[in-house]
Amino acid sequence: MGKNLTKRSEDYSKWYNELVIKADLAENSGVRGCMVIKPYGYAIWEKMQAELDRMFKETGHQNAYFPLFIPKSYLSREADHVEGFAKECAVVTHYRLKNAEDGSGVVVDPEAKLEEELIVRPTSETIIWDTYRKWIQSYRDLPILVNQWANVVRWEMRTRLFLRTAEFLWQEGHTAHATREEAVAEAVQMMEVYADFAENFMGVPVIKGTKSESERFAGAEETYCIEALMQDGKALQAGTSHFLGQNFAKAFDVKFANKEGKQDLVWATSWGVSTRLMGALVMTHSDDNGLILPPKLAPIQVVIVPIYKGEEELNAISERVDPLVKELRSKGISVKFDNRDTHKPGWKFNEYELKGVPVRLAIGRRDMENGTYEVARRDTLEKETIKGDEVVSRIEYLLEDMQQHIYKKAFDYREAHITTVDSFDEFKEVLENKGGFVSAHWDGTPETEETIKELTKATIRCIPLDAKEEEGKCVYSGKPSMQRVLFAKAY
Amino acid sequence: MGKNLTKRSEDYSKWYNELVIKADLAENSGVRGCMVIKPYGYAIWEKMQAELDRMFKETGHQNAYFPLFIPKSYLSREADHVEGFAKECAVVTHYRLKNAEDGSGVVVDPEAKLEEELIVRPTSETIIWDTYRKWIQSYRDLPILVNQWANVVRWEMRTRLFLRTAEFLWQEGHTAHATREEAVAEAVQMMEVYADFAENFMGVPVIKGTKSESERFAGAEETYCIEALMQDGKALQAGTSHFLGQNFAKAFDVKFANKEGKQDLVWATSWGVSTRLMGALVMTHSDDNGLILPPKLAPIQVVIVPIYKGEEELNAISERVDPLVKELRSKGISVKFDNRDTHKPGWKFNEYELKGVPVRLAIGRRDMENGTYEVARRDTLEKETIKGDEVVSRIEYLLEDMQQHIYKKAFDYREAHITTVDSFDEFKEVLENKGGFVSAHWDGTPETEETIKELTKATIRCIPLDAKEEEGKCVYSGKPSMQRVLFAKAY
Numbered sequence: 001m002g003k004n005l006t007k008r009s010e011d012y013s014k015w016y017n018e019l020v021i022k023a024d025l026a027e028n029s030g031v032r033g034c035m036v037i038k039p040y041g042y043a044i045w046e047k048m049q050a051e052l053d054r055m056f057k058e059t060g061h062q063n064a065y066f067p068l069f070i071p072k073s074y075l076s077r078e079a080d081h082v083e084g085f086a087k088e089c090a091v092v093t094h095y096r097l098k099n100a101e102d103g104s105g106v107v108v109d110p111e112a113k114l115e116e117e118l119i120v121r122p123t124s125e126t127i128i129w130d131t132y133r134k135w136i137q138s139y140r141d142l143p144i145l146v147n148q149w150a151n152v153v154r155w156e157m158r159t160r161l162f163l164r165t166a167e168f169l170w171q172e173g174h175t176a177h178a179t180r181e182e183a184v185a186e187a188v189q190m191m192e193v194y195a196d197f198a199e200n201f202m203g204v205p206v207i208k209g210t211k212s213e214s215e216r217f218a219g220a221e222e223t224y225c226i227e228a229l230m231q232d233g234k235a236l237q238a239g240t241s242h243f244l245g246q247n248f249a250k251a252f253d254v255k256f257a258n259k260e261g262k263q264d265l266v267w268a269t270s271w272g273v274s275t276r277l278m279g280a281l282v283m284t285h286s287d288d289n290g291l292i293l294p295p296k297l298a299p300i301q302v303v304i305v306p307i308y309k310g311e312e313e314l315n316a317i318s319e320r321v322d323p324l325v326k327e328l329r330s331k332g333i334s335v336k337f338d339n340r341d342t343h344k345p346g347w348k349f350n351e352y353e354l355k356g357v358p359v360r361l362a363i364g365r366r367d368m369e370n371g372t373y374e375v376a377r378r379d380t381l382e383k384e385t386i387k388g389d390e391v392v393s394r395i396e397y398l399l400e401d402m403q404q405h406i407y408k409k410a411f412d413y414r415e416a417h418i419t420t421v422d423s424f425d426e427f428k429e430v431l432e433n434k435g436g437f438v439s440a441h442w443d444g445t446p447e448t449e450e451t452i453k454e455l456t457k458a459t460i461r462c463i464p465l466d467a468k469e470e471e472g473k474c475v476y477s478g479k480p481s482m483q484r485v486l487f488a489k490a491y
Numbered sequence: 492m493g494k495n496l497t498k499r500s501e502d503y504s505k506w507y508n509e510l511v512i513k514a515d516l517a518e519n520s521g522v523r524g525c526m527v528i529k530p531y532g533y534a535i536w537e538k539m540q541a542e543l544d545r546m547f548k549e550t551g552h553q554n555a556y557f558p559l560f561i562p563k564s565y566l567s568r569e570a571d572h573v574e575g576f577a578k579e580c581a582v583v584t585h586y587r588l589k590n591a592e593d594g595s596g597v598v599v600d601p602e603a604k605l606e607e608e609l610i611v612r613p614t615s616e617t618i619i620w621d622t623y624r625k626w627i628q629s630y631r632d633l634p635i636l637v638n639q640w641a642n643v644v645r646w647e648m649r650t651r652l653f654l655r656t657a658e659f660l661w662q663e664g665h666t667a668h669a670t671r672e673e674a675v676a677e678a679v680q681m682m683e684v685y686a687d688f689a690e691n692f693m694g695v696p697v698i699k700g701t702k703s704e705s706e707r708f709a710g711a712e713e714t715y716c717i718e719a720l721m722q723d724g725k726a727l728q729a730g731t732s733h734f735l736g737q738n739f740a741k742a743f744d745v746k747f748a749n750k751e752g753k754q755d756l757v758w759a760t761s762w763g764v765s766t767r768l769m770g771a772l773v774m775t776h777s778d779d780n781g782l783i784l785p786p787k788l789a790p791i792q793v794v795i796v797p798i799y800k801g802e803e804e805l806n807a808i809s810e811r812v813d814p815l816v817k818e819l820r821s822k823g824i825s826v827k828f829d830n831r832d833t834h835k836p837g838w839k840f841n842e843y844e845l846k847g848v849p850v851r852l853a854i855g856r857r858d859m860e861n862g863t864y865e866v867a868r869r870d871t872l873e874k875e876t877i878k879g880d881e882v883v884s885r886i887e888y889l890l891e892d893m894q895q896h897i898y899k900k901a902f903d904y905r906e907a908h909i910t911t912v913d914s915f916d917e918f919k920e921v922l923e924n925k926g927g928f929v930s931a932h933w934d935g936t937p938e939t940e941e942t943i944k945e946l947t948k949a950t951i952r953c954i955p956l957d958a959k960e961e962e963g964k965c966v967y968s969g970k971p972s973m974q975r976v977l978f979a980k981a982y
Contacts, residue, residue, distance in 0.1 A: 030565070030621050031609065034558035039637060042555045064533045067525035068611075068642055068658050069581075072588065074521070076596035086588040086597050090560075092611065093584045093599065095646040097563065097577040105567035106577050108584065108608055117599055118522065120559075120583065120611070130521050140833060146530060151559055151642065155586040167559050342631060 005354075007288045012232040016283060020161045023291045023355050025278065033159040033166030040355065041278065043299035045169070048277060049149065051201050051296075052171065055193050061145045061173060066127050068151075069118035074126040077251035081125065084218020088155040090120040090166075120153040125219060125244070125270055128174045129252040136176060136266055138257045143186070144176040152274075162279035163236075163491050170274035173241075176266045178258065180245075183267035184222075187243040190271040191224035194239035202277065203294040203407040204228050204284045205414050206238055207437070207486065209462025214446045217270075221245035227461045227486070229414045230283040233435020235461045235488035238280050241271035279491070285379075285406050291356025292379050294406060295399040302328060302335045302395055303357045307345045307364035314339060317363055320388070327392055333399070353378065359398050361391070379406055420484070427475050427487070431456050437488045441481035443474035452476055458487040496845075498779045503723040507774060511652045514782045514846050516769065524650040524657030528766070531846065534790035536660070536766060540640065542692050542787075543662065543764070546684050552636045552664060557618050559642075560609035565617040568742035572616065575709020579646040581611040581657075611644040616710060616735070616761055619665045620743040627667060627757055629748045634677070635667040643765075653770035654727075654982050661765035664732075667757045669749065671736075674758035675713075678734040681762040682715035685730035693768065694785040694898040695719050695775045696905050697729055698928070698977065700953025705937045708761075712736035718952045718977070720905045721774040724926020726952045726979035729771050732762035770982070776870075776897050782847025783870050785897060786890040793819060793826045793886055794848045798836045798855035805830060808854055811879070818883055824890070844869065850889050852882070870897055911975070918966050918978070922947050928979045932972035934965035943967055949978040 005022065006014045021027055025041030037045065053063070069092065075082045096112030099105075121127065128146075135141060153167045173190060177183040191208055198204045206226035216223045220242035228238045246265040249255070255263045285292040295301055304325070306317040321337055328335045336357075338348055345362065352360055362374040373391050376383045379402050386394045417436025421427045430438050442448060442460065453459050463485045474481050496513065497505045512518055516532030528536065544554070560583060566573045587603035590596075612618065619637075626632060644658045664681060668674040682699055689695045697717035707714045711733035719729045737756040740746070746754045776783040786792050795816070797808040812828055819826045827848075829839055836853065843851055853865040864882050867874045870893050877885045908927025912918045921929050933939060933951065944950050954976045965972050 027622075027625070029558045029618065031558045031560045031562060031618070034560060036558065036622050037556040039553035039555045043553065045556075046554060062530035062534065063537060064530045065528040065536075065660065067520045067522045067527065068644065069522045069525060071522060072599075073596060075588070082588075082597055086590075089586065089588050090583045090609070091585040091588065091599050092581045094582040095580065097566070097573075097580050097582065097610075099577075105564060106573055108563075108582050118581070119588075127520065127522070131518075131527050134518070153559065169556065 005288060005290065008231060015288070016279075017161065019282060019286060019290060025282070026161045028161070031166075033156060035161050035165050035167075037169075037275070040299065044281070044293070044297055045275060045278060047297045047299065048197075048201070049171075052193075052197055052273070053147075053149075055197060056147050056171075056173065059145075059189060059193060061147045061175075063148065064146045065148060065150070066124050066131065068121055070121050070124070070127045072117045072119055074130060075119060077126060078219050078247055080247075081219035081251075085122045085154070089122060090153045090155055092118040092120065121150070122152055122154045123270070123272075124148065124150070124152075124172055125174065125248050125268075126252070129248040129254060129268070132174075132176055132266070133252050133254045136254055136256050139178050139259055142176055142178045142256060142266070143182065145173075145186075146175065147171055147173040160279075162275055162282070165275075168275045170272050172270060172272040175269045176249075176254070177269070178256065178264075178267070180267050183245075183269050184243050187222070187224055187241045187269040187271065190241040190269070191226060191239070194241065194271075194273060195226050197273075198226055198228065198238055198277075198280075199407065201294065201296050202281050202284070203403060203410060204238065204280055205407065205411040207462060207464055208466075209464040209486070211240075211462060212446070212449055212460045212485070214449055215460060217242045219244060219247050221247070225462050227437075227488075228280050228284065229410075229417055229436060229488075230280070230491065231413065232283075233417060233489070235437065235490040236276075236280050236283070237461070237490065238277060239271070239273040242269060244268035244270060284410050286356065289381070290354035292406060293356035293358060295358045295403050298356065298358050299334065300336045300352075300355075300357050301333050301399060302359045302361065303348075303352045304335065304337045304361040304363065305345050305348045305352075306337075306339055307362055313365070314341075316368060320368070321363065324388075324391065328395065331392070331396070333395065353381075358402050359395055377402055379409075418486070421475060422472070424475050428456055431458050431487075431489065435489070437461065437486045439484045439486055440475040441470075441472035441483075442485050443477045443479035443481055445477075448474060448477050448479075452487065456487075457489050459490055461486045461488045461490060496779060496781065499722060506779070507770075508652065510773060510777060510781060516773070517652045519652070522657075524647060526652050526656050526658075528660075531790065532769065535772070535784070535788055536769060538788045538790065539688075539692070539768060540662075543684075543688055544638075544640075546688060547638050547662075547664065550636075550680060550684060552638045552666075554639065555637045556639055556641070557615050557622065559612055561612050561615075561618045563608045563610055565621060566610060568617060569710050569738055571738075572710035572742075576613045576645070580613060581644045581646055583609040583611065612641070613643055613645045614761075614763075615639065615641070615643075615663055615665065616739050616759075617743070620739040620745055620759070623665075623667055623757070624743050624745045627745055627747050630669050630750055633667055633669045633747060633757070634673065636664075636677075637666065638662055638664040651770075653766055653773070656766075659766045661763050663761060663763040666760045667740075667745070668760070669747065669755075669758070671758050674736075674760050675734050678713065678715055678732045678760040678762065681732040681760070682717060682730070685732065685762075685764060686717050688764075689717055689719065689729055689768075689771075690898065692785065692787050693772050693775070694894060694901060695729065695771055696898065696902040698953060698955055699957075700955040700977070702731075702953060703937070703940055703951045703976070705940055706951060708733045710735060710738050712738070716953055718979075719771050719775065720901075720908060720927060720979070721771070721982070722904065723774075724908060724980070726928065726981040727767075727771050727774070728952070728981065729768060730762070730764040733760060735759035735761060775901050777847065780872070781845035783897060784847035784849065786849045786894050789847065789849050790825065791827045791843075791846075791848050792824050792890060793850045793852065794839075794843045795826065795828045795852040795854065796836050796839045796843075797828075797830055798853060804856070805832075807859060811859070812854065815879075815882065819886065822883070822887070824886065844872075849893050850886055868893060870900075909977070912966060913963070915966050919947055922949050922978075922980065926980070928952065928977045930975045930977055931966040932963035932974075933976050934968045934970035934972055936968075939965060939968050943978065947978075948980050950981055952977045952979045952981060
């Protein structure tokens with residue numbers, strides 16, 4: 001019962017693409033670089049959204065919605081920001097089509113040209129800070145703690161499902177504060193929220209840190225990030241939270257009267273995670289048989305497959321299964337009883353393995369006689385026979401255990417793939433043969449960072465927040481350094 | 492304590508615009524025709540979304556996501572469809588900006604011109620049916636019951652907050668079926684879901700019907716709709732559900748092997764409601780003091796305002812209020828205890844009246860002595876003094892009663908504004924002086940419909956589903972007619 005899935009060891013990248021498509025998560029569309037998120041993939045994204053949204057609200061944030069379009073001139077207001085995004089902007093120039101004179105279809109109506117071109121938002125700092133100017137007069141109007149769930153467009157030349165697409169879905173938080181300290185605390189808080197979500201819901205261990213200057217968000221004074229490690233030894237940036245200083249307040253003239261009645265510029269943060277997390281989820285846990293999903297985010301947590309011949313036998317099985325389904329649902333566990341007669345049990349086993357359903361129950365003639373179920377867990381593929389009156393507690397245990405187990409496995413892999421090096425030869429050797437994070441001293445200059453990137457394709461993923469002060473010499477230039485940073489090849 | 496709100500009787504349209512802005516629902520943005528939905532407005536929309544999403548899932552639908560962009564050529568495939576949407580399309584022609592040579596900012600890079608222009612989706616039938624071709628081979632793949640929550644863009648020349656904006660948020664369901672009967676049943680079912688939602692959650696009574704040919708969705712064989720009536724006597728289309736026949740299957744070559752193994756074209760529906768519902772909600776219930784919200788959709792259902800002097804008194808009040816807040820929350824009631832010392836009680840009363848919070852509790856010195864609360868309901872503005880041990884059940888009663896009461900009030904208004912007429916003079920007189928729906932015979936021709944529209948600005952809102960067969964003569968042409976239809980001026 002092959003899944004015709006390329007093995008990870010053969011071609012990790014091909015394995016990933018095939019898996020995303022075969023597991024019905026997403027597919028490419030007729031529009032270059034834009035994907036279709038299929039119902040099963042979207043159901044996982046919805047679960048992620050629900051948890052994140054709850055966490056945002058628990059930390060005092062509210063949702064709002066800002067325009068899709070950004071006037072071209074807004075982008076220019078913040079110098080670094082426009083520099084960072086101008087090269088990948090989808091631009092709306094006209095607002096009407098008309099019939100082609102040769103009858104071949106529709107063409108752009110040259111008379112319907114916009115006075116000012118509109119950019120499809122690549123991120124919303126500019127349009128939001130243009131709005132905040134109207135919302136903020138006094139310290140009483142602060143803080144503003146707003147989040148937006150939206151689509152954004154960055155015209156990437158090389159795209160991959162979930163990991164890098166021209167259009168993607170994300171959330172972007174945009175907050176405004178009276179003081180630098182408060183804004184920094186907010187940016188740090190949201191990095192912590194992201195780390196909590198990644199580790200405790202996605203089961204993806206992450207390293208918290210700050211970005212080097214050249215990897216920082218365009219317009220930020222500091223970018224906090226969480227970095228994950230995929231099974232092929234490449235790192236993946238899973239979320240970022242930016243302390244924007246007063247840059248956007250300056251660019252959009254957003255001032256407030258402080259408690260002393262003096263005018264002051266407002267402090268800002270922004271923070272986001274995107275459908276890219278779907279890629280991280282797939283690549284962290286899954287195996288050559290298909291998806292492995294953390295139970296907390298699995299759209300279907302338990303599937304029950306009856307093994308039967310004829311309607312009578314199915315009816316008898318249903319009679320036993322129906323109360324179980326009800327009981328599991330009453331405990332908030334999502335269950336599917338797949339009693340379709342159009343597919344054989346073996347086909348179904350295969351399908352749910354591919355789709356990463358955490359627990360599979362099978363029930364056939366012998367189970368009916370013995371009052372048992374065959375219970376299989378997706379992560380280890382272990383099977384066991386469980387008595388009917390113990391099956392609910394066993395399922396509860398398995399869901400909990402799997403959530404822990406896949407995290408632990410990913411954590412152990414990650415820990416085994418952080419290598420401390422002190423020479424550039426070693427640096428290159430580790431990147432070449434082992435992969436993962438390389439912990440090395442760096443002289444702090446963008447020049448060295450750039451040279452290392454050119455020579456090895458590795459970038460500084462982050463300066464870990466928990467790094468100890470340590471005297472050393474830059475692994476490339478030999479100049480003095482006070483702290484190790486983490487390099488890796490990355491998605 | 493004025494709200495400086497224009498009275499409905501003075502200028503209904505101005506009242507609406509002011510209310511939307513003053514109640515913090517939405518505002519205009521720096522982008523022509525695009526609005527900012529503010530946190531309070533968005534919280535109402537989120538409640539609508541949650542209910543609708545639940546109803547869609549209970550009727551077997553799943554969510555998915557399709558690209559924002561539609562290749563220009565896709566639109567041309569369905570003749571009526573392109574005719575309907577070409578005149579209001581935002582068109583992406585380029586994918587990069589570059590620095591202007593004179594240093595004045597960024598300009599569109601002429602070298603980054605797209606080979607084929609992309610339309611920002613005005614609706615997604617074309618991109619979705621291009622995708623369904625890949626998903627559908629056999630009758631086993633049907634039905635497909637998919638919904639999408641998304642933003643869409645229609646370049647309207649005259650826009651109004653929520654009612655008509657260039658960009659708006661909506662959901663669009665797109666389903667595929669093996670038979671005509673099944674597709675028609677789906678379209679009717681979704682109209683019923685919309686009517687259920689409008690009446691039982693929004694408290695907005697609606698008339699279910701079908702559209703005349705000229706009011707039909709571009710590409711549909713039948714459009715089912717729900718029509719509501721606003722307080723100024725104008726109708727508002729609140730939701731539509733389309734039976735699309737095989738038009739899009741033909742245009743995108745989507746065929747399936749039926750049970751007999753023969754190739755057949757797939758049958759389609761699409762259905763949608765949008766942030767326009769926010770406009771309907773505001774205009775149906777609200778009064779000259781501000782919003783009136785149905786309790787089921789109110790982001791804050793109960794607000795508690797302490798009336799106190801000094802911290803000690805506030806502490807005593809808090810001690811009594813805190814357990815009440817907890818008890819209400821445990822019952823799923825959303826409560827805000829507004830103990831801010833930056834605003835006076837009178838200011839707060841005004842603010843929550845403006846924002847339509849259904850129940851307001853006030854507690855001052857005398858209430859502390861007597862163990863009571865002053866309880867006010869927003870719809871009738873009635874106040875009463877309630878003992879502490881009765882306040883929870885009174886609140887539960889009031890929330891339920893208000894939900895019923897505002898529906899009943901809107902229903903009675905609507906019923907009083909359906910006028911049966913048999914002459915064109917009467918037709919014009921009713922439209923001019925009374926407004927509302929005019930029930931009249933119509934000869935069934937688009938020409939008569941168009942003439943009536945030119946003469947009176949009234950359009951056929953719908954052919955009611957529950958209309959009785961009745962012999963009569965067209966109110967304009969005098970030609971024979973078998974059924975009355977509903978005319979009205981409309982948003």
